[in-house]
Amino acid sequence: MAHILLPTDFSENSLKAARYAVQLFGAKGNTFTLLNTYMMPRGAASTMWSIDDLLAKESHEGVELFTAKLREDALLEDADLVAACEHGDLPNVVQRSIDDPDPPSLVVMGTQGASGLKEVLLGSNTADVIKRGGVPVLAVPLDTPNKIPERILLADDGGPVDPHATKILLDIARASKAHIMVVRVATPANEGEDASGDSAYATLLGDIPTSYHYISGDNAYAALKELADKSKVDIMVVLHRQRGLFEQLFHRSTATKLAMHTHIPMLVLQQAKD
DSSP, X not given: OOEEEEXXXXXXXXXXXXXXXXXXXXXXXXXXXXXXXXXXXXXXXXXXXXXXXXXXXXXXXXXXXXXXXXXXXXXXXXOEEEEEEEESOXXXXXXXXXXXXXXXXEEEEEEXXXXXXXXXHHTSHHXXXXXXXXXXXXXXXXXXXXXXXXXXXXXXXXXXXXXXXXXXXXXXXXXXXXXXXXXXEOOTTTTTOOSSXXXXXXXXXXXXXXXXXXXXXXXXXXXXXXXXXXXTOSEEEEEEOTTSHHHHHTOGGGGGGOOOOTTSOEEEEEOOOO
């Protein structure tokens, strides 16, 4: 059983991401929490307490309408949907949720277009949730086909992997019977190493259909992008660790060089601090 957190700003993007999440995990046996966060604008005077009350009211009304819209799908008839409104910015709210009795297994968020995805991955709420939330995040582009994944690309930087970090990936792969392509990404520390024999994922993936690949070059991101294109990948997976592959791929200084696949969802796993 998984607990999927679905942040929403009531947009079509977040609605599409919510539908994708239910399609991916199935309605029965899983909990989907629709979350809207709100907070008073910075610099507002303390005497303007009514603004906070108004924001809370709009949040509750909006999330109720969003929940009703999501339930209109026959696919969601048996889904356990929970509506939630929280005061605060989204990354902090997600971080707080880790201590809940039933913490989220995954956060699923919508993105839009090439420029939208760059924004999301390079500095907005999704990037902040990835870096500070401590929960795996699945970023779903608006034009993602609503289908069960058949092929998953897992970028391997050669570092150690906490088995707990891969749990949600294993759940997705087993439920969808997807094939996982483990792709060793060359770094100065591992360049020239074999792509399969020493992979930390070899044991963790168990009986999941798996193949191993190796890419190198000056632009690891471009090489991953090309391989994802050629292999018709449905989900791309990156393990987020401090100063790890995620930081290399989506560093602000290289933002202008990125051309992310707007139709491929990206799952960012969370590696515990060493």
